Amino acid sequence: MAFISSGYNPEKPMEGRITDIGPRHFTEFLPPVLAKNKGAWDYHEILEPGVLLHVALSGDKVYTVRCGGARLMSITHIREICDIADKYCGGHLRFTTRNNIEFMVGSLDEAKALKADLNGRKFSGGSHKFPVGGTGAGVTNIVHTQGWVHCHTPATDASGTVKATMDVVFEEFQNMRLPAPVRISMACCLNMCGAVHASDIAILGIHRKPPIIDHENLDNVCEVPLAVAACPTGAIRPTKIEYQGKQVNTVAVKQERCMFCGNCYTMCPAMPLSDKDGDGIAIMVGGKISNRITKPSFSKVVVPFIPNEPPRWPSMTKVIKQILDAYSADAHKYERLGDWANRIGWERFFEKCGLEFTAHLIDDFRDPAYYTWRQTTQFKF
Amino acid sequence: MVKHKTPLLDQLESGPWPSFVSDIKQEAEHRQANPKKLDYQVPADCPDDLLGVLELSYVDGETHWKHGGIVGVFGYGGGVIGRYCDQPEKFPGVAHFHTMRVAQPSGMFYTTAFLRQLCDIWELRGSGLTNMHGSTGDIVLIGTSTPQLEEIFHELTHNMNNDLGGSGSNLRTPACCLGESRCEYACYDSQELCYQLTQEYQDELHRPAFPYKFKFKFDGCSLCCVASIARSDMSFIGTWRDEIRVDQKTVAAYVGGEIAPNAGAHSGRDWGKFDIQKEVIDLCPSQCMRYEGGKLEINNKECVRCMHCICVMPRALKIGNDRGCSILIGAKAPILDGPQMGSLTIPFIKVEPPYDEIKEFIENVWDWWMEEGKNRERIGETLKRLGFAKLLEVAGIKPDPRHVQEPRHNPYIFWKEDDVKGGWQREIADYRSRHQR
Numbered sequence: 001m002a003f004i005s006s007g008y009n010p011e012k013p014m015e016g017r018i019t020d021i022g023p024r025h026f027t028e029f030l031p032p033v034l035a036k037n038k039g040a041w042d043y044h045e046i047l048e049p050g051v052l053l054h055v056a057l058s059g060d061k062v063y064t065v066r067c068g069g070a071r072l073m074s075i076t077h078i079r080e081i082c083d084i085a086d087k088y089c090g091g092h093l094r095f096t097t098r099n100n101i102e103f104m105v106g107s108l109d110e111a112k113a114l115k116a117d118l119n120g121r122k123f124s125g126g127s128h129k130f131p132v133g134g135t136g137a138g139v140t141n142i143v144h145t146q147g148w149v150h151c152h153t154p155a156t157d158a159s160g161t162v163k164a165t166m167d168v169v170f171e172e173f174q175n176m177r178l179p180a181p182v183r184i185s186m187a188c189c190l191n192m193c194g195a196v197h198a199s200d201i202a203i204l205g206i207h208r209k210p211p212i213i214d215h216e217n218l219d220n221v222c223e224v225p226l227a228v229a230a231c232p233t234g235a236i237r238p239t240k241i242e243y244q245g246k247q248v249n250t251v252a253v254k255q256e257r258c259m260f261c262g263n264c265y266t267m268c269p270a271m272p273l274s275d276k277d278g279d280g281i282a283i284m285v286g287g288k289i290s291n292r293i294t295k296p297s298f299s300k301v302v303v304p305f306i307p308n309e310p311p312r313w314p315s316m317t318k319v320i321k322q323i324l325d326a327y328s329a330d331a332h333k334y335e336r337l338g339d340w341a342n343r344i345g346w347e348r349f350f351e352k353c354g355l356e357f358t359a360h361l362i363d364d365f366r367d368p369a370y371y372t373w374r375q376t377t378q379f380k381f
Numbered sequence: 382m383v384k385h386k387t388p389l390l391d392q393l394e395s396g397p398w399p400s401f402v403s404d405i406k407q408e409a410e411h412r413q414a415n416p417k418k419l420d421y422q423v424p425a426d427c428p429d430d431l432l433g434v435l436e437l438s439y440v441d442g443e444t445h446w447k448h449g450g451i452v453g454v455f456g457y458g459g460g461v462i463g464r465y466c467d468q469p470e471k472f473p474g475v476a477h478f479h480t481m482r483v484a485q486p487s488g489m490f491y492t493t494a495f496l497r498q499l500c501d502i503w504e505l506r507g508s509g510l511t512n513m514h515g516s517t518g519d520i521v522l523i524g525t526s527t528p529q530l531e532e533i534f535h536e537l538t539h540n541m542n543n544d545l546g547g548s549g550s551n552l553r554t555p556a557c558c559l560g561e562s563r564c565e566y567a568c569y570d571s572q573e574l575c576y577q578l579t580q581e582y583q584d585e586l587h588r589p590a591f592p593y594k595f596k597f598k599f600d601g602c603s604l605c606c607v608a609s610i611a612r613s614d615m616s617f618i619g620t621w622r623d624e625i626r627v628d629q630k631t632v633a634a635y636v637g638g639e640i641a642p643n644a645g646a647h648s649g650r651d652w653g654k655f656d657i658q659k660e661v662i663d664l665c666p667s668q669c670m671r672y673e674g675g676k677l678e679i680n681n682k683e684c685v686r687c688m689h690c691i692c693v694m695p696r697a698l699k700i701g702n703d704r705g706c707s708i709l710i711g712a713k714a715p716i717l718d719g720p721q722m723g724s725l726t727i728p729f730i731k732v733e734p735p736y737d738e739i740k741e742f743i744e745n746v747w748d749w750w751m752e753e754g755k756n757r758e759r760i761g762e763t764l765k766r767l768g769f770a771k772l773l774e775v776a777g778i779k780p781d782p783r784h785v786q787e788p789r790h791n792p793y794i795f796w797k798e799d800d801v802k803g804g805w806q807r808e809i810a811d812y813r814s815r816h817q818r
Contacts, residue, residue, distance in 0.1 A: 002420055003528070004505070008535035018538035020583035023484035026572050028561055029491050039561035043696040046645040062563070065456075069767040070401040074428070075410035075500035075509045082493035094559065095489040095513055097607050122404035125394025136646030145516060148438035149431070150464060150480065150523055152446045157438065159401045160393060167396030177649030192714035194516035198611035198722070224542065229756070232717040236594055263717055269448035276442030290613045291603035291618075293664050293689045296610050297719050311389040311438040333652050334664060334689070336645075349471075369717055 004133050018340075031092040031104050033062050049176050050132035051111050061244035063111035064104050067118050067130040068141045068166070068173060071099040072149060072159050080121075080129070088114045136176035139169045139324070144186035145194040147205070150279045152269075153262050155205030155279040156308050161316065162186050165203065168317040169324060179331035181338070182324065183288070190261045198287035201320060202299045202339040209278035210258040211271035215241060219249040222268035228376050230267040232259045259365070281306045281316050285323060286338030294339050302350070302362035319355070326352040382413065384426055385433035390441065405432055408509045417507055423474075423526050427508045430474030430525070434466055443717030452479055452527050455533040458589040459539065460545030461477050461530055477526045478508070481533060482519035482546035484579070487572035489514065491583070495669050497543070501776040502536050518556030518607075519546035519818065544583075550757075552585040557599035558606040565695065566688065567601030568619025568704040569732035575599045577736060578743075591747075592763075602700070603688050609723070614760045615743065616709040616723040617732075621701030624681040625690070631697035632657075632677045643693050705731040708739075710772065711761030721761040724769060726776070728783045742776055749775040768795075 009015055018226075028034060037056035037182030052064040069077075081101060085093040088110060094102045103118075105111050114341065116373075118130040134140035142165060145151065172178060179190045185196035190204040196202035218224075224238045228251065235257035240247055253264075264271045287299030306316045319321065323337075330352060331340035341349040350357045363369035391593040393402045409428035412421065424430070434445050450463030469476035483499070499520070503509060508524030515521040517554070525533065538783060541654045546554035555578060560571035578597060579586070585595075600608030601619040609616035630644050634640050634653060641648060642655045657677075662670050669683035670690065679690075682703075691698045708730060709723025746760070749772070754763045764772055773780050 001422065004422060005530075006419060006532040006535040007539065008531050010531065013531070016539075017455075019456060019544075020587060021538060021542065021544045021578045022583055022586075023486045023576070024495070024541075024543055025576060026487035026490055027488055027564070029495065031490075034490075039567070041561075041563065041565040041567075042555040044644055045641070046648070046696075049649070054565075064563075068399060069513070070399045070404060071512045071514065072401040072404070073511050073513045074411075075504055075511065076407050076411050077404050078496055078511065078513065082496050085493050085730075089797050091493040093491055093493070095491075096560070097489075097518070097556070099513065101513075123394070123400055123407065125406075126396075126404040127394060127400040127403060128397050129399055130776045131397060131399065136643075138651070143516065146512075148435055148444050148446075150446060150478070151715045152444060152448045152464075157435075158771045160390075160439070163393050163396070163398055163400060163402075166398035173398075175649045178645055181646075187714075191716050195608070195612045197714050199609065199718040215744075219529055238475070261716060265448070274443040279442060287611075289608045291605065291610070291687050292568055292692065293666055293687055296605070296722055298722075308442050311392045333647060333660065335518045365719060377422050 010062065031062070031090065033060055034104070035104065036060065046136045046176070047108070047111075047374070049138065049174055050135055051115060052135060053108075062104050062106065063108060063112050064102050064115045065118065065132060066096070066100050066102050066134050067132045068128075068131065068134055069099060069101050069275045070159065070163070071144065077129070084114075084117070084130075086119075093170075096141075098143050100141050101130065107270060108311070131170070131173065131338055133174040137180055138174075138176045138177045138186060139172040139178070139182045141165070141173075142166060142184045142186050142203075143194050145192075145197075147188040151188065153191060153265060153273075155207045156188050156272065156281055158186055158188045158194075158205075160311055161203055161281070161313050164312045164317050165320055166320055172324065178324075178335055179327050180336045182327070182337060184320070186288070192264070197298055198289045198296060199299050199325060200285065200288060202284035202287065203212050203316065203320070203351055204282045204284060205279065206282045206305065207260040207262060207279050208272040208305065209273060209275045210235075210253055210255045211264055211273050213235070213250060214252065214270035214272075215243045215248055215250045218251065218268065218270035221270050224249060224251060227264055227268035227271065230263045232263065233259055233262060253265065280308050281313070283316070283319055283323075286341050288336050290336075293334065294306065294336070297338050298339075300338075300357055301361055302353070304358060326354075347380050383521050384409075384429035385436060387432050387436040390432060390436050402425065402432070405510065406481075412509060417504075421504075422506045422529055422532070423524070424506065425474075427474035427478070427524055428510060428742075430472035431478075431510065434468060434472045434475055436785060437468065437471075442592070446478075450479075453528060454530050454545070455588045457545065459548040459551050464524075472679060475524060477509075478524040478529065479527065480524040481507075481525065481530070482515065482548055482554065483522060483537065483543045484546045484554055485514055485518055485520050485556075487557050488495055488562055489518070490559070490562070492496075498541055502541075503531060506533050506536075508580070516617045517546070517553050517717040519554045527541060545587070547586045548678055549589045550591045551587065551589040551595070552582050552591070553594055553596045553600065555579045555597040555608050556588070559661060560599075560601040564601060565701060566604065566619075566691065568621055568700055569617075569706050570602065571619065573734075574617065574732055574736065574739075577734070578740075582743075591751060593757045593759050595750075603686060610709060611712050611722055612714075613723065614710065616745070617706045618709065619704065619732075620686050620729065621704045622729055623701040623703040625679055625684065626699040627677055627679065628697045628699075629676060632694060635674060635694045635697055636672075636675075640694075640696060643706040644695050646693075661693050664689055705729050708742065711759070711764045713759045713761045716764065720761050721765075724761075724764065725784060726772065726809070727778065728781070729739050745776050746772070
């Protein structure tokens with residue numbers, strides 16, 4: 001490999017340097033019909049799963065075809081997306097916040113042709129490249145984190161659990177027959193860089209073994225006070241021990257106080273947590289971010305632990321399907337999953353979903369815990 | 382030719398949902414074939430090695446990526462995340478595999494020319510693998526080596542007129558919904574406000590000076606498509622303060638079954654004939670509507686603008702005309718002190734260029750947080766520690782019942798000396814003159 005210079009001169013890093021320019025202005029990228037009608041849209045309609053119509057006050061119409069995608073995407077795949085956008089959409093496209101791709105065209109006929117084209121494209125392994133759907137009262141794409149693909153703290157994989165889940169709920173991605181939208185999110189550790197704490201269904205990687213302490217290296221790679229301060233429960237204290245005949249500065253962990261958040265490992269690489277048997281998945285449900293009808297709410301833990309079962313996590317997908325099916329059968333129109341659980345009562349939720357309730361599900365973390373206990377005689381037998 | 386056997390990952394190639402494994406394999410093949418005869422600046426087989434190390438994790442049930450590493454571009458304290466493999470001998474192609482975050486345009490609209498240019502840079506100088514997009518909204522380029530960081534940054538800024546995004550204890554790349562560009566619910570230009578504040582605060586974005594990360598997110602309405610209320614330290618949510626506009630004829634058309642309710646979002650199941658009483662009036666959270674004699678009446682003074690009625694009948698009901706946004710503070714995921722939603726701080730503010738009032742508010746809040754916040758404390762946690770009333774005080778906002786769900790449950794009020802007649806300095810002799818010991 002011969003180094004190819006971009007023009008950057010490492011001897012003079014400031015020479016001609018451009019900084020602090022931010023992103024390009026979005027108006028450079030808007031399809032012409034959107035630029036023309038910006039701020040003057042009248043209404044929209046979902047014509048069929050994955051196909052939206054937006055009508056402007058001017059009478060202009062734009063048809064959007066939405067398709068799913070793995071957020072982990074190669075440039076070969078992106079170039080194929082570009083080829084499609086060049087062929088049908090005058091070289092314009094967008095991505096949604098939930099990793100879907102949207103192609104916009106000027107007529108229903110073009111939208112239908114595009115939809116057929118997208119649904120027909122497959123990877124060599126047989127899966128869809130661009131399945132159309134993800135609109136209305138259905139399951140849309142899962143937002144997720146990096147997992148074992150590219151992160152140092154995960155308790156599970158993200159891309160794999162998402163692929164396994166979406167395969168199981170795929171029909172709901174292509175349909176709009178649920179009581180309300182169901183947003184599934186995935187975060188591979190408690191850090192939740194893909195915040196899943198307000199999702200209808202959340203897949204969350206968790207650790208269950210306290211950190212292992214690398215006494216030999218800790219003082220060289222960590223600031224002891226930062227490691228101590230990192231612990232939300234005060235389980236870590238500085239200490240000196242004899243290690244292989246030498247006095248070393250290190251830390252001690254009061255294991256029964258550990259809540260397995262991994263914050264110490266974030267601050268100190270000599271305190272790894274991950275473990276094949278310790279790590280796995282918790283399932284949370286009933287959160288939402290929309291203010292529609294009811295207030296935004298947090299997801300609640302309903303399954304404390306499911307072991308990691310790569311590559312397809314069958315126990316996890318079974319639980320998700322059980323919850324989704326029970327909700328679909330029982331909830332009222334417009335009722336989000338959490339609103340349904342609140343209406344029928346959580347005792348009914350566990351019964352209808354066929355889930356076991358255990359002590360792990362009763363909050364015992366600080367003040368907010370009290371507000372989740374039941375202070376009424378209203379309950380169901 | 383397959384470099385590593387991946388029997389577990391291969392099982393993720395079947396099934397309908399797009400397979401990331403198939404896609405990585407496709408990139409691996411592309412780089413092996415190298416149709417453009419490129420002199421790849423990072424190992425050509427890095428996608429193969431990524432599959433290899435991932436397969437190893439599927440066997441081991443543990444990650445094989447090392448903890449961080451300080452790498453970046455000159456003068457910036459964010460935008461690059463160092464990443465090293467803990468099995469570099471087995472997988473040399475991904476031994477050094479850093480992430481670069483690229484600032485995305487508001488609403489994530491692109492031209493293919495832009496994306497192709499980015500792909501060309503990333504094919505030559507990186508792994509060819511990306512996230513479209515990362516959780517905060519950036520374009521994420523996964524996997525390159527340290528010597529390529531400045532080269533990529535140079536090409537991004539000089540040839541694409543585009544910057545890196547944020548990481549670390551700084552302003553993270555702001556994100557917004559698609560707003561006015563294709564949504565009739567947008568109550569302000571979320572894309573423009575996002576862009577303008579991103580430009581205004583480039584220094585805060587690139588050079589960490591905060592106690593911890595800080596996120597802005599901009600939602601055009603209270604449906605919150607970018608999850609600002611749950612995921613941003615400062616959340617801007619569009620709303621209005623006048624009246625929902627009602628077209629009675631079109632309401633009648635919904636009632637008569639001529640138009641599908643909820644914009645067709647429920648068309649996959651037979652939910653029966655549209656019942657405006659049951660589906661709209663009875664579900665209104667403030668019970669401010671009625672439908673009588675073929676006429677929809679809304680008591681707008683009592684409306685809490687939840688958007689439900691508008692969503693059910695988007696052709697008949699429209700957002701008000703006197704628009705702006707609400708600003709909420711302090712949302713975050715559970716680490717460390719439990720999850721928080723944003724707390725309503727400014728119920729209504731107009732969103733008009735040059736946004737001076739909004740900027741003044743932001744800067745007051747930041748000044749306070751930078752002074753009072755502890756290391757790695759999100760502003761929501763600072764709020765919990767020091768009290769919401771303190772925030773109102775530093776931001777110069779008059780307390781209002783809209784700031785609370787309900788008043789406090791305890792009488793432990795931290796009165797200040799100034800609040801009390803005569804102050805707090807008292808003489809025991811004076812007290813004893815009235816009370817024996």
